[in-house]
Amino acid sequence: MTLVSVPTAADIVATHERIRPFIHRTPILTSAGLDAMAGCQLFFKCENFQKVGAFKARGAMNGVLSLREADRQKGVATHSSGNHAQAIARAAQMAGIPAYIVMPNNAPQIKKKGVLGYGGQIFECENTLAARETTLARVVAQTGAYEIHPFNNYDVIAGQATAAKEVYEDLGPIDIMMAPVGGGGLLSGTVLATRYFSPGTTVIAAEPDLANDAYRSLQSGRIEAPLPPTSVADGLLTSLGDKTFPIIREGVPEIITVSEAEIIQALRLIWERLKVVIEPSCSVPFAAVLKKPDVFRGQRVAMILTGGNVDLDRLAKLFS
Amino acid sequence: MTLVSVPTAADIVATHERIRPFIHRTPILTSAGLDAMAGCQLFFKCENFQKVGAFKARGAMNGVLSLREADRQKGVATHSSGNHAQAIARAAQMAGIPAYIVMPNNAPQIKKKGVLGYGGQIFECENTLAARETTLARVVAQTGAYEIHPFNNYDVIAGQATAAKEVYEDLGPIDIMMAPVGGGGLLSGTVLATRYFSPGTTVIAAEPDLANDAYRSLQSGRIEAPLPPTSVADGLLTSLGDKTFPIIREGVPEIITVSEAEIIQALRLIWERLKVVIEPSCSVPFAAVLKKPDVFRGQRVAMILTGGNVDLDRLAKLFS
Numbered sequence: 001m002t003l004v005s006v007p008t009a010a011d012i013v014a015t016h017e018r019i020r021p022f023i024h025r026t027p028i029l030t031s032a033g034l035d036a037m038a039g040c041q042l043f044f045k046c047e048n049f050q051k052v053g054a055f056k057a058r059g060a061m062n063g064v065l066s067l068r069e070a071d072r073q074k075g076v077a078t079h080s081s082g083n084h085a086q087a088i089a090r091a092a093q094m095a096g097i098p099a100y101i102v103m104p105n106n107a108p109q110i111k112k113k114g115v116l117g118y119g120g121q122i123f124e125c126e127n128t129l130a131a132r133e134t135t136l137a138r139v140v141a142q143t144g145a146y147e148i149h150p151f152n153n154y155d156v157i158a159g160q161a162t163a164a165k166e167v168y169e170d171l172g173p174i175d176i177m178m179a180p181v182g183g184g185g186l187l188s189g190t191v192l193a194t195r196y197f198s199p200g201t202t203v204i205a206a207e208p209d210l211a212n213d214a215y216r217s218l219q220s221g222r223i224e225a226p227l228p229p230t231s232v233a234d235g236l237l238t239s240l241g242d243k244t245f246p247i248i249r250e251g252v253p254e255i256i257t258v259s260e261a262e263i264i265q266a267l268r269l270i271w272e273r274l275k276v277v278i279e280p281s282c283s284v285p286f287a288a289v290l291k292k293p294d295v296f297r298g299q300r301v302a303m304i305l306t307g308g309n310v311d312l313d314r315l316a317k318l319f320s
Numbered sequence: 321m322t323l324v325s326v327p328t329a330a331d332i333v334a335t336h337e338r339i340r341p342f343i344h345r346t347p348i349l350t351s352a353g354l355d356a357m358a359g360c361q362l363f364f365k366c367e368n369f370q371k372v373g374a375f376k377a378r379g380a381m382n383g384v385l386s387l388r389e390a391d392r393q394k395g396v397a398t399h400s401s402g403n404h405a406q407a408i409a410r411a412a413q414m415a416g417i418p419a420y421i422v423m424p425n426n427a428p429q430i431k432k433k434g435v436l437g438y439g440g441q442i443f444e445c446e447n448t449l450a451a452r453e454t455t456l457a458r459v460v461a462q463t464g465a466y467e468i469h470p471f472n473n474y475d476v477i478a479g480q481a482t483a484a485k486e487v488y489e490d491l492g493p494i495d496i497m498m499a500p501v502g503g504g505g506l507l508s509g510t511v512l513a514t515r516y517f518s519p520g521t522t523v524i525a526a527e528p529d530l531a532n533d534a535y536r537s538l539q540s541g542r543i544e545a546p547l548p549p550t551s552v553a554d555g556l557l558t559s560l561g562d563k564t565f566p567i568i569r570e571g572v573p574e575i576i577t578v579s580e581a582e583i584i585q586a587l588r589l590i591w592e593r594l595k596v597v598i599e600p601s602c603s604v605p606f607a608a609v610l611k612k613p614d615v616f617r618g619q620r621v622a623m624i625l626t627g628g629n630v631d632l633d634r635l636a637k638l639f640s
Contacts, residue, residue: 027347029369048595049349268632275368275597275628308595312588316636 002066003154006247007161007189009196015158016165019061022094024050026163028170028302031273038289040296043174044270045167048278048308052086052114055163055186055306056150060087062159063148064095072097074144079125079132081107082235083307084150089120100145102136108311151185152241161189167302168198175299178285180306181205181214181255182236184244190304191251204295205248205255206288208232208263213239214248215255232260232318235281235306256288256295263287264318270305277308280318322386323474326567327481327509329516335478336485339381342414344370346483348490348622353593358609360616363494364590365487368598368628372406372434375483375506375626376470380407382479383468384415392417394464399445399452401427402555403627404470409440420465422456428631471505472561481509487622488518496616498605498623501525501534501575502556504564506626511571524615525568525575526608528552528583533559534568535575552638553583555601555626576608576615583607584638590625597628600638 003011026046035042047055064076075098078088085101092099099120103112104127115122125135140147148156163186164177177194181187187205194201207214208231216224217240226239240248258266266287267280285303289296323331346366355362367375384396395418398408405421412419419440423432424447435442445455460467468476483506484497497514501507507525514521527534530551536544537560546559560568578586586607587600605623609616 027349032371046595051352053595271597271632272630275366275373277591277595277597312591312639316639319632319636 001068003158005154007154007158007192012158012161012165012193012196015062016162018065019058019159019162022051022061022091023057025166026050028167029274029276033273034269037269038296039293040289040298041300042289043167043171043300043302044274044276045163045302045304046276047163048276048282048305052083052090053307053309054083054087055160055304056083056087057090058162059153059156059159059185059189060084060091060148061094063153063155064088064091064097066155067146071146074146075099076148077136077139077143077145078102078148078150079136080150081111083309085111085120086114086118088148089115089118093119098143098145100139100143102132102139104132110311149241151183151238152243154243156185157189157192157243157247159189160186161193163304164190164193165197168193171302173198174201174302176296176301177201177203178288178301178303179203179205180233180236180281180284181207181248182281183238184214184240184248186304186306187252188244188247191247195251203252204288205252206285207255207257208236208284209257209259211236212257215257217245218249218252218255221249231263233263233281233284235279236284256292258284258287258291262291266290268319276305277310278305279307279310282306321388323478325474327474327478327512332478332481332485332513332516335382336482338385339378339479339482342371342381342411343377345486346370348487349594349596351593354589357589358616359613360609360618361620362609363487363491363620363622364594364596365483365622365624366596367483368596368602368625372403372410373627373629374403374407375480375624376403376407377410378482379476379479379505379509380404380411380468381414383473383475384408384411384417386475387466391466394466395419396468397456397459397463397465398422398468398470399456400470401431403629405431405440406434406438408468409435409438413439418463418465420459420463422452422459424452430631469561471503471558472563474563476505477509477512477563477567479509480506481513483624484510484513485517488513491622493518494521494622495619496621497521497523498608498621499523499525500553500556500601500604500626501527501568502601503558504534504560504568506624507572508564508567510624511567515571523572524608525572526605527575527577528556528604529577529579531556532577535577537565538569538572538575541569551583552580553601553604555599556604576612578604578607578611582611586610588639596625597630598625599627599630602626
């Protein structure tokens with residue numbers, strides 16, 4: 001059954017059991033060099049090693065597995081140009097149901113190939129939010145498929161919560177848990193997992209200066225619109241949803257924003273020192289740690305590395 | 321006590337206990353996408369996440385910890401321009417003894433900084449084997465330090481053997497274990513761990529065409545000289561030693577050699593699909609799997625990703 005209100009502790013425990021056979025329990029890496037640089041003890045939860053290369057596999061899997069049998073039969077649909085598209089296609093394939101994915105016609109070929117590789121059907125449209133939503137509505141009307149939103153969906157949020165739950169299971173109490181924030185699916189799930197399973201931990205989020213809508217939303221008390229999509233952290237450009245924002249407002253005392261140069265410097269350090277391939281969005285929390293050492297000094301700090309689906313050619317340019 | 325003959329099973333068990341507090345137990349990663357591509361089940365032992373970013377931390381730590389008290393007091397010495405230099409400096413620092421490292425004067429600044437960061441003392445020399453050996457002999461004569469060779473040393477071999485031992489502990493029986501081969505320290509340790517802890521497993525090595533001295537040595541039955549150092553897999557340019565060659569000759573039925581293009585293609589696939597930063601030397605076994613699918617089809621194949629200390633600027637060029 002799909003969730004109609006904020007996931008409880010029992011919901012998240014049940015979610016974890018439900019999706020466990022379909023996801024990796026990802027490792028947590030540490031680096032004495034990065035610790036020395038940051039002045040605190042850092043734990044990196046490697047969701048870049050997750051199925052489809054991103055934490056999105058968790059929420060999508062739970063979204064699909066939580067459907068009522070009647071809803072499930074007609075398949076699932078979503079619009080996404082990124083990791084959620086592949087995650088939904090894969091989850092549907094695991095469940096043996098169709099997946100209809102609306103993608104902008106300028107989406108990278110590799111992302112389309114990923115969706116097709118998991119048996120998803122692609123519907124192309126213009127690259128505007130309006131075109132995506134209209135196309136998705138048409139696909140849903142035609143197919144009867146169930147829409148699974150990338151973040152504004154309690155089943156998806158419960159799925160993303162399992163990443164932080166695993167951190168608490170593996171590490172015991174930690175002082176600070178960090179996640180980046182785009183639409184807020186991962187961050188709201190992280191808030192809930194922390195409230196239920198590690199209530200002594202403080203959740204701190206991080207966001208690019210050039211995509212600081214969540215920061216401004218916490219200031220103003222309402223969901224602020226996104227800025228033009230210019231940040232290199234291209235997974236964090238969305239604004240919050242009406243399901244994610246209230247959870248984040250209650251559970252996140254601070255969002256630290258960082259510059260593009262700080263994001264790229266942190267990205268390079270993680271690649272070089274931690275030896276993992278991550279998307280630019282992932283390095284935003286670490287950039288925040290380096291920017292505000294007083295907040296973190298001497299603390300045990302965990303952070304979720306959200307995904308590793310990068311275009312190496314593009315990254316090569318960033319680093320040169 | 322330092323070992324004077326081929327390490328026994330008990331030696332390797334004792335080595336593992338001895339070095340365990342000073343090394344990471346590195347994770348083993350899998351990728352459904354790479355499995356589908358290779359036609360077999362692949363397990364990647366991530367020694368790129370090891371301390372100092374390479375498996376060399378194991379052998380160096382054991383080399384230092386195995387010294388007699390009298391030898392230990394005067395410190396340790398080696399010549400290396402690569403991972404062994406940092407590994408020895410770190411191991412000596414852990415043991416509270418001096419480390420004297422001979423490095424070519426054109427060694428990358430970052431490698432020198434690494435050694436200095438672990439408290440090692442650097443002695444620079446011309447970049448020829450003769451100059452390195454002469455300088456090392458002088459340093460040893462002056463300081464009384466104990467030389468720890470990067471591979472032709474039974475304590476080092478026993479240390480490197482612990483990587484494969486961990487694979488067998490974590491995965492149980494596997495069909496094929498792979499390692500790249502340079503001087504043969506890792507490969508000979510892998511042969512021993514396999515003989516003692518997973519005797520049903522076949523060890524297959526891989527080597528660049530442009531550095532195929534181990535391949536030729538197996539053919540001729542004697543240690544063949546290295547080719548000029550032109551391969552991108554710059555950790556594999558050394559020739560075998562008189563301690564590593566006999567073990568390898570007895571325990572490695574096949575060495576598969578691969579081209580530079582095959583190495584770079586495999587490197588890119590591992591970066592993109594496994595999301596890990598590895599040195600070009602690491603991708604040589606995976607390149608061999610892709611090159612000879614009939615050897616591996618349907619098998620459970622483990623391979624050791626040996627290190628992750630790469631210059632991102634240089635890598636960016638390889639991928640462009």
